[in-house]
Amino acid sequence: MKKTDLILNLSDHSRLSKVDAKASVEVILEALTKGIVSGEGVEIRGFGGFYKKYRKARLGINPKTSERTQVKEKFVPFFKPGKSLRKSVNKD
Amino acid sequence: MSVTKKDIADLLVDRIGVTHNQALSITNDFFDEIKKSLAQGESVKLSSFGNFIVREKSARPGRNPKTGEQVMISARKVVTFKAGPKLKKATQIGV
Numbered sequence: 001m002k003k004t005d006l007i008l009n010l011s012d013h014s015r016l017s018k019v020d021a022k023a024s025v026e027v028i029l030e031a032l033t034k035g036i037v038s039g040e041g042v043e044i045r046g047f048g049g050f051y052k053k054y055r056k057a058r059l060g061i062n063p064k065t066s067e068r069t070q071v072k073e074k075f076v077p078f079f080k081p082g083k084s085l086r087k088s089v090n091k092d
Numbered sequence: 093m094s095v096t097k098k099d100i101a102d103l104l105v106d107r108i109g110v111t112h113n114q115a116l117s118i119t120n121d122f123f124d125e126i127k128k129s130l131a132q133g134e135s136v137k138l139s140s141f142g143n144f145i146v147r148e149k150s151a152r153p154g155r156n157p158k159t160g161e162q163v164m165i166s167a168r169k170v171v172t173f174k175a176g177p178k179l180k181k182a183t184q185i186g187v
Contacts, residue, residue: 035095079173
């Protein structure tokens with residue numbers, strides 16, 4: 001499923017114009033992004049949580065040239081699936 | 093305080109001009125639609141955000157960390173999230 005499919009489904013389901021459904025999806029994604037970036041995290045009951053995780057600086061190797069390079073410390077986005085999502089994926 | 097469905101709904105009321113009830117239903121539908129697709133084993137790709145992918149895990153031996161007992165962990169499906177370049181980049185801000 002792609003973003004456009006999601007927008008069409010939402011528009012059908014919530015009796016929303018396609019324009020409003022598209023705008024809603026963008027607003028929701030922006031809210032999720034903000035929650036992750038700010039470090040607050042996002043918690044959606046039954047679906048899961050979005051957080052950012054710290055990664056230490058490390059020595060990396062360029063797999064192409066096998067050169068050693070310093071990789072800087074960074075944060076990476078992380079999703080932890082909720083109980084209900086884990087269950088629904090496994091129900092068969 | 094982490095962002096919740098209520099925060100998202102409030103933002104929708106502000107920005108799209110829908111009623112509070114509509115905003116809540118849109119928010120619920122958004123996550124339900126993603127869940128439904130994943131439940132059918134179909135990945136969800138949201139450009140500018142990231143991809144939710146269903147992965148098959150084969151059975152493997154594990155251990156109960158409390159008792160040290162060996163048990164078999166059954167084959168299962170798990171949802172993984174792979175952040176897109178835009179989200180990854182945004183997460184770097186403030187390092």
